[in-house]
Amino acid sequence: MIPVHILGTESFIHRLSPLTKLFAVVLFWATALVTFDPTLLALLICVSLIIWVFAKMNLRNLRPLLMLAFMVGVVMITFNGFAFWNGKTALFVLPILGWEFWYEGMIFGLSIVLKIFAVVTIVPLLTQTTPMPHFMAGLSTLKLPYKVVFTLGMAFRLVPLIGMSFKDITESQTLRGHDVKTMKLGPGAERIRKWVSRAGLLLAAIGVILWLGSRQLQWDVSATGFIITAVVGVVVYLLATVAAILPRLTKGYIPLFIPLILTLLRRSSDLDIAIESRGFGAPVKRTFLVDIGMTWRDYLFLTIFLAAFVGIVYLVVFGGGLRQAMITVGD
């Protein structure tokens, strides 16, 4: 068999069949989305990071995601800690307000963040280690019609193209004094917008605090009004934010879509001719340059992956978790 050199960083993971990686990602996602057990989710993330290392992917690329997860985590843990509906174990009580912080709420908030993190970190296993031709060949092996697969591939191809075209058009328009970056509300309107935005935030905060307080202190009032207040505050804030970029959207970006769409239509027309001229759609069994057959690497990976996966799930679901497993071992 004549080997085909694969582009990019060579690693064990890069050499896996796209179907193997797709299977691993789908299994990973299904588990991460279904479970709320933070131990299981944390172990899934560990597996994902181990795969990152084996794939020679730069872990520094996780930094923005980590920062985002941290911020979301703080919010989710704090919010759920105080607002959890089924709290049994209070970790502490806030002085003056007398609000209880529930252990169960904290765990719930933590599991949400871990869930998101797990789902996102496994995606590069597929996207960063699988050249598009391999991915398309893999999808075709799953009996998806090639026209569908090709369309998906072209969509990915178009994304940077759209970006480049939009940049060219924006630059061209700057030459006629149409500088999108400078488009904003007038000074008076901007002042009003800022006040409205602050008012919205304040309203949302008041609504949330009153709602939490009513639950904690078990006030004999309906919480609906407080929730509505919070929601209205959030909506006002969002509308004020949109208003800030409204001039840029309406006067700035929207007019640029006309040449962009026309450029893309022309390109797609040429692309249509190009692929037809190269026999696209011929009624023969299509072959593929890339060889995506399963090799010993795929079987090895699947064996280890499934073993680890099943082991983790068993320990967590049936064995009382890792803590219990360690206690058992210690015994």
Next chain:
Amino acid sequence: MSESGVPIKIRDLTYSYTGADARALNGIDLEVKKGEYIAILGANGAGKTTLCLHLNGILPVVLGGRMGGDVEILGKAPYDQHVYETALRVGMVLQDPEAQLFSSDVMSEVAFAAENRGVPREEMIRQIDWALEVVRLSEYKLGSPPNLSGGQKQRLVIASNLVIRPDIMVLDEPTSQLDPIGTSEVFRTLRELNKDFGMTIVVATHATDEIVEYAERIVVLEKGNLIYCDTPNRVFFHAPRLRDAFVHVPEVALLDNQLRGVAKDKASVYGPDGVANVRVSEASQAIARAIDAGVVKPNKAFKKGLGRSVSDRPADNNNAQPVVEVDHLTFRYNPRDPLALEDINFSVRKGEVVGIIGQNGAGKTTIMKCLVGILKGYEGTIKIHGQDSAKMGSFDIAKQVGLILQNPDNQLFQLSSEEEIAFGLKNLGLPEDEIARRIDEVLQLTAMEEYRKIYPFNLSLGDRRKLAVASIYAMHPSILIFDEPTTGQDYRGRYQLCDLAIRLNKRGATIIMISHDMSLIARYTQRTIVMGKAKILLEAPTREAFGKTDILASTFLSPPPIVTLAQSLASKGVPADVLTVEELLQALTGEEIQNLTQVWDTMGAG
């Protein structure tokens, strides 16, 4: 006749696009023999693309339309079968390589056609290697298409068609977006396919100076009609008729036509009647004979400035302050990239017409983008009318510098030409009556009054370019930059735009023209800056710059054919510093013709 003898047979072909009343092709009769290399010429809209698309069945099978007559490709009618069946024997290469490349790597791109055919993998790999070797891209086998140059991309498209070894290769203006290197690479590849593999080549093009070296036959279309079909020498004998059809006649052939006219009964010294000299080598020998026979007498004191040449016209005020000053400009796109500009220093005076030439990637457009503020973060200074442009906002720069980009479509998005022109003026905050006045002014200047209410994208490419110029000029910038004004243009379009630039120059605008069209630069600029590998290699009056053939050659440029012709006859007393056909004609015969390339009656003298 057997299929193999005449692979392309077209009988009385007529065609109209869906929804169009006018015919795009009108009774075309054409036969192309096996292994022939033919070129199709004609103005934009003459029917070249339409004819090409009939050869592989895209028309009418994919794009519809109304067709009459017969087309037979390798014994079969393409409209009676699926395109993928015709595509097995006929390859197609279009104008824009970016629109035809869609894979993430070179090998996958080339493999696409073979995969669609179900070619077994091992055989496919052998075919890919062969195709890449033929187009000389084997070293880029593991590379990515976006990282290739324009010429390499177009050769990759050729390889992508070549992998299934078609009998016929059809190319629709494959070099219109390429620089001279890319153009010669593509034509050379086609010649090798033709000579070494017996492939039948059909190429539609405006690059007549280059194609005469390769094509065995030229087909000329005018408004859907076939007006000539013969060897290049015989076709270009009819230079005046071709000029009326807005076909770019090689300047050498134009000169040949004029010389025969002046020589009258002694015209036979230039060769047989009905057969023009279209290549520099042929013309050089013919003129040498004429000099030896005394038919022409070269005069080194020839009249300069003929042919609308502005090369010797002094700037309005030679002592004026520069309007553009570039000092030690250095720039790279990303920290790890090589320098895109390295210590660039030049200035442009008020009222000058300056040309900047160089191959793709030399830095020409990068300089202009720094100048208009699109690119920032450069080292050095750029001053516009004495002000540091780095401290100016884009709005202030737009009021002083107008840049007409290569692709005018990126600058058009209103619903009518009138609104398009008004767009920039409204951004300037001008009152309504002034906006109306300027709209009238520029529409008249660009002879586009009849297009006032027309949707811009219904205009031809040439008219869209003029509209882009009108929209920019309406803002009355004192400096106008034309970036590759002739890309994709036919003969009429390129000269209209350049004549417009000179007209604006006479009204006081300073013009900077970026191009790799040497004939254009020779005719329309006073001073030329030659760039290569991010540096300025030469800055001199145009007439002097084209004499520095060694410097031009170092950046893979060569003077226009007419200049090369004059230089080849230097030993016969022909002045080597002519720039235009008109100047060389005057130097040889004393005949003064102001302008052989008149394409725009309304332009007049100014």
